[in-house]
Amino acid sequence: DAGITQSPRHKVTETGTPVTLRCHQTENHRYMYWYRQDPGHGLRLIHYSYGVKDTDKGEVSDGYSVSRSKTEDFLLTLESATSSQTSVYFCAISESGQPQETQYFGPGTRLLVL
């Protein structure tokens, strides 16, 4: 199994509070991704990173920010959580970001915004 951990695994928070999710990898892969998974929508890309301090937006980036200060860590921040951000968040990694590459996923973080 690829070495990908996510923390926390579960979180309950209140509307308007900031939340940070962490993804940590031990594979030294260049690309890292944050997805959200919602019923009927599958996985939707929030943000991704192609190197330290190099990030870009995905299709559902509004309300989210990311940072990558080290190769192994990719942080997702909800600046002011809303109920619509209740979801399961997955981190994924790939070696060089090529579309034919396999992505390896972490175990997910369940976030409930009350």
Next chain:
Amino acid sequence: AQSVTQLDSQVPVFEEAPVELRCNYSSSVSVYLFWYVQYPNQGLQLLLKYLSGSTLVKGINGFEAEFNKSQTSFHLRKPSVHISDTAEYFCAVGKTSYDKVIFGPGTSLSVIP
């Protein structure tokens, strides 16, 4: 825009029966095709992928998929399912002109004893 369709959101099937999970995509250029599986309370893992060559692709756990370019489909099949195949299955598409992979909405396979 590129899209992936999985028409069946839920598929119940009896143990040891065959199953087919359907996937269609929209693209006018060459694509790479994937099936990922998500077991309960876990992340996704690769089941199989098509990059080029033979249109019949074999994956883990006895699954296979066939790429049909004319029908823009990549259906997943297994001749005899087991209880342990109960999971969510996602079809995904990547293409060279777009560096992100697009995931379908998923199909929930429930194997009934």
